[in-house]
Amino acid sequence: MSGLLAARGHRLTDERDEADLWLLNSCTVKNPAEDHFRNMVEEGLIRGKKVVAAGCVSQGKPSSDYLKGLSIIGVKQIDRVVEVVEETLQGNSVRLLGGTRKDPGVPLDMPKVRRNPLIEILAINSGCLNRCTYCKTKFARGDLVSYPPDQIVARAKQSFAEGVVEIWLTSEDTGAYGRDIDTTLPELLWQLVDVIPDGCRLRLGMTNPPYMMDHLDEIARVLVHPRVYAFLHVPVQSGSNAVLRDMRREYNVDDFSRVVSILRRKVPGISIATDIICGFPTETEEDFEETLALCRKYNFPTLFINQFFPRPGTPAARMKRLPTQEVKRRSRLLSQFFQSYSPFDNRVGQKYTVLVTETAHDDKHYVGHNQFYEQVLVPRDVSLMGKLVDVEIVSTCKFSMTGKPVNTSVPQRPTAVGPLRKGQVSGMRRRSKPVANAVSWWYRLSVLVLALAIGIRIIQVVYMQFFSHSGSRKDSVDTEGGLQHGGTQAFSAGENIF
Numbered sequence: 182m183s184g185l186l187a188a189r190g191h192r193l194t195d196e197r198d199e200a201d202l203w204l205l206n207s208c209t210v211k212n213p214a215e216d217h218f219r220n221m222v223e224e225g226l227i228r229g230k231k232v233v234a235a236g237c238v239s240q241g242k243p244s245s246d247y248l249k250g251l252s253i254i255g256v257k258q259i260d261r262v263v264e265v266v267e268e269t270l271q272g273n274s275v276r277l278l279g280g281t282r283k284d285p286g287v288p289l290d291m292p293k294v295r296r297n298p299l300i301e302i303l304a305i306n307s308g309c310l311n312r313c314t315y316c317k318t319k320f321a322r323g324d325l326v327s328y329p330p331d332q333i334v335a336r337a338k339q340s341f342a343e344g345v346v347e348i349w350l351t352s353e354d355t356g357a358y359g360r361d362i363d364t365t366l367p368e369l370l371w372q373l374v375d376v377i378p379d380g381c382r383l384r385l386g387m388t389n390p391p392y393m394m395d396h397l398d399e400i401a402r403v404l405v406h407p408r409v410y411a412f413l414h415v416p417v418q419s420g421s422n423a424v425l426r427d428m429r430r431e432y433n434v435d436d437f438s439r440v441v442s443i444l445r446r447k448v449p450g451i452s453i454a455t456d457i458i459c460g461f462p463t464e465t466e467e468d469f470e471e472t473l474a475l476c477r478k479y480n481f482p483t484l485f486i487n488q489f490f491p492r493p494g495t496p497a498a499r500m501k502r503l504p505t506q507e508v509k510r511r512s513r514l515l516s517q518f519f520q521s522y523s524p525f526d527n528r529v530g531q532k533y534t535v536l537v538t539e540t541a542h543d544d545k546h547y548v549g550h551n552q553f554y555e556q557v558l559v560p561r562d563v564s565l566m567g568k569l570v571d572v573e574i575v576s577t578c579k580f581s582m583t584g585k586p587v588n589t590s591v592p593q594r595p596t597a598v599g600p601l602r603k604g605q606v607s608g609m610r611r612r613s614k615p616v617a618n619a620v621s622w623w624y625r626l627s628v629l630v631l632a633l634a635i636g637i638r639i640i641q642v643v644y645m646q647f648f649s650h651s652g653s654r655k656d657s658v659d660t661e662g663g664l665q666h667g668g669t670q671a672f673s674a675g676e677n678i679f
């Protein structure tokens with residue numbers, strides 16, 4: 182949306198007071214995010230700003246009291262953001278909430294402003310094939326609609342041509358990619374690998390177990406490729422089959438374990454992250470113990486722990502809740518376990534090549550990632566940003582390692598092209614291309630027509646020559662007369678010959 186607005190000439194700002202209009206995007210995955218969105222809408226109105234609501238929350242419940250009278254842009258309509266914003270600036274209220282089920286919603290070649298000019302976040306599909314009982318995202322995003330591989334590959338190529346060094350593939354479930362268009366995730370990944378420049382990398386996004394199980398061997402082959410991070414986010418949500426069934430997750434604990442075990446065997450060193458929901462309404466103490474046991478078995482380096490919260494309108498919201506204190510106790514126990522181990526013990530002295538792409542929260546370091554997408558902090562030195570840097574690990578903590586650049590190695594930029602400036606609109610160069618093509622098409626057509634006209638003229642002359650020698654005197658005079666005295670008319674007559 183930022184890209185379209187910037188391309189149209191609107192000025193984007195992060196300063197709330199400066200803005201004439203607040204465009205607020207929303208996420209319905211967690212309740213705090215929804216509360217925050219509501220607070221922002223109310224704050225914008227109190228400050229006298231025009232407000233446009235976007236994203237899953239407003240799509241899922243446009244009739245909410247706090248959205249009354251506001252412009253809303255649906256998740257499948259964001260390519261019309263300029264229209265909505267401009268109408269709203271004129272004092273009108275516009276609501277675009279439609280979109281067909283077969284439409285992923287947002288053309289991939291839309292102009293965009295990357296938050297980080299070194300990283301392209303590329304949606305490969307919208308929606309999913311599941312109906313998890315706790316999920317509200319499904320209400321807004323609907324069923325699976327995949328982007329065609331050629332569009333995704335074209336966007337990737339364009340991104341690298343604009344100096345991007347890392348691509349993140351995202352969606353509600355990347356594992357389901359392609360099931361609606363007769364292709365598969367591995368087929369897409371191999372096509373992408375072909376266009377990733379050496380030294381640049383691809384990170385695969387969240388992948389639920391059910392659909393990737395059909396392609397595990399092939400996914401493993403992709404994940405060992407040097408241009409792909411050996412990293413996967415596979416949310417298990419619970420270690421209890423009974424709870425997984427009540428969540429309607431479409432897999433069991435053995436399925437998940439098979440995914441983890443096969444990937445760990447076939448992709449040495451792979452990082453696997455997972456999610457757990459603590460305190461699902463039907464989760465017994467024994468079920469929770471099974472979840473703890475699963476986490477103990479795999480010691481996941483990254484574990485996202487969420488307390489169950491009923492999302493209005495979902496089947497799980499109609500189930501009897503566990504006491505809040507019990508939900509908190511379980512998430513605390515799991516957090517304590519997670520904090521009890523460190524995935525980076527014994528890494529001091531190890532050497533890695535890291536791709537540096539971000540600034541750390543402490544503002545003193547940059548963040549790079551090694552081949553396993555493990556976080557390595559390096560000194561904040563501008564000459565390292567966007568480059569492959571050889572480092573030696575000097576210290577570690579629970580979530581990251583700190584590396585010292587190796588003196589004998591020169592940091593390398595993976596591509597010759599520099600990134601766009603922060604805030605610069607991506608995709609503008611691409612948009613001009615069809616115009617160039619159109620011009621050359623017309624040029625080619627004109628040349629063809631001219632060549633045909635010359636050809637016809639030659640035939641005409643030969644024809645006249647023939648009849649001037651073999652036909653009657655009258656015929657010859659008539660034809661020549663036409664040519665000599667009526668040039669323009671003669672060309673009209675030429676068209677008639679056709």
Ligand code: SF4
Pocket residue numbers: 308309310311312313316317318319353354389
């Ligand atoms: S896979 Fe489940 S949790 Fe994820 S978006 Fe689909 S329904 Fe929601």
